[in-house]
Amino acid sequence: MDKKYIIGIIIAIIVVIIGAAILMGGGSTERADGEIVVAAYSHGGEPESGFDPIAGWNYYAEPLIQSTLLKMTTNGTYKNDLATDYEISDDYKTYTVNLRDDVKFTDGTPLTAEDVAFTFNAAKETGASLDLSALDTAEATDNYTVKFNLNKSDSTFLDKLAYIGIVPSDSYDNETYGENPIGSGPYKFVQWDKGQQVILEKNPDYYGDMPEIEKITILFAQNEAAFNLAKNGEADVVAVPLEYGREKLDGYTMYLQDTIDVRGIALPNVPDNGEISPEDNYTIGNNVTSDIAIRKALNYGVNRTALTEGALNGLGYPSYDGIAHQLPWANPDATIKDGDVAYANKTLEEAGWVDSDGDGIREKNGLKASFKVYYSANAPERQALAIGVSEQAKEFGIEIEPVGAEWDEIYPNKYSQGVLYGYGSTDPSDIAGKYYSSSDSNVVKINNSAVDAHIDAAFAESREASYKDWSAVSWDGTTGISPKGDAPWLWLGEIKYGYFVNDRVDISNDTALLQPHGGDLFSNIYDWTITNSTSEK
Structure with missing residues (x-):
């Protein structure tokens, strides 16, 4: 038999064996040290309007790319993020927030009160994010002080300060921002492959606690497609429907997170x-x-x-x-x-x-x-x-x-x-x-x-x-x-949220927030760690 023909048959057999191994769950996609792949459709899914908080991106969840004035804690109270402190009038009609003066957007421009006021006023106008009907106007009273003037008493307005990511007022364009967002959050936008994934990398100029994870690739797969990613070792954290909540996968731990969903x-x-x-x-x-x-x-x-x-x-x-x-x-x-x-x-x-x-x-x-x-x-x-x-x-x-x-x-x-x-x-x-x-x-x-x-x-x-x-x-x-x-x-x-988590990753489940509708998987991203790269396993 011709030697080339024999070699061709051997190669074909090898390809079939590799393909079968992947289909049976034996495959793996290599990730470098510091890199994770997440299939977390529960974290907002793929936004039609891109990663724009004014257009509704990830309200009620950690936006990753942008910063918020406050952050929710594990006990349901709030802590400062961009804010250093705030005051609320006795009639709950005026909220005055003082800001950090050391924050920059990823384009190098400083984040000031003008950006905060612009973001909230624009979000009220679009109505695509939180219900801001109680807001009359947001105004910058100086470079690092914002006053929110309400048209009625609203003791819940404090909640809104925790869930709208701030955008740069000078460069913001509602036609283009969602596809190339600029923020001041723990991660910066790298690439969006529509229908497939978004890639984020750690923001070296982030002002807060620096996360360990260097790079996050978020895949938009869901349901059975997401489950198959875990079976094939192609993702580190995978959100799956409750029908898979009692499944076992080698190399993964199933975390069931409590929710208020x-x-x-x-x-x-x-x-x-x-x-x-x-x-x-x-x-x-x-x-x-x-x-x-x-x-x-x-x-x-x-x-x-x-x-x-x-x-x-x-x-x-x-x-x-x-x-x-x-x-x-x-x-x-x-x-x-x-x-x-x-x-x-x-x-x-x-x-x-x-x-x-x-x-x-x-x-x-x-x-x-x-x-x-x-x-x-x-x-x-x-x-x-x-x-x-x-x-x-x-x-x-x-x-x-x-x-x-x-x-x-x-x-x-x-x-x-x-x-x-x-x-x-x-x-x-x-x-x-x-x-x-x-x-x-x-x-x-x-x-x-x-x-x-x-x-x-x-x-x-x-x-x-x-x-x-x-x-x-x-x-x-x-x-x-x-x-x-x-x-x-x-x-x-x-309901509960079920996540298959690769054993190379620790998502610090004990510090996760109580999950709202839509999920807030990355709320404690600052606590996540990686034990090794997939290439070392």
């Missing part, structure tokens, strides 16, 4: 009277879910413990009002005995919902107890929850059709059908966004004057004093948004 279904509280939303031209109202008997039946009849054991792989925690139990304004009185199908049946029957034709679906005045629940098709746990709720609701005669879709299809239905959302913030003002009667974010259109009064009172009190009123929004003994009250949502459960 809750899943729940928004249920339209008003009937369909032909009203259209003026801001986006969407239909408002649903004639089934607008009946409180339907909402009560679902809230009492659905078994949340069974859902957390099944849909959340035993890695969840039941939720009745959407406020995670770890938060200081959580209200234990909002808890009910759920899974009570008898109560659900009785509630529906007393309200006139009966199954007169024997098809298993109740009806009232010719209207079937039937509606849709939309969920993000990219979120496996949401699909599992939507299907689980649908199956349980059949037991008491309510038909729910789960619909997996992209968000551009979901949003047009947000006022007229059920939508399965995720939520969870250390900023209690998010409660106002969901339940205050005049809030644009009140998709269910709940209108409860007592709830509004508690929210108004909370804004005008100190943060600690306000907890009792934020808690009363859920249940004040008479009314609220919990199942005992208006039951405007069907809240289901808190």
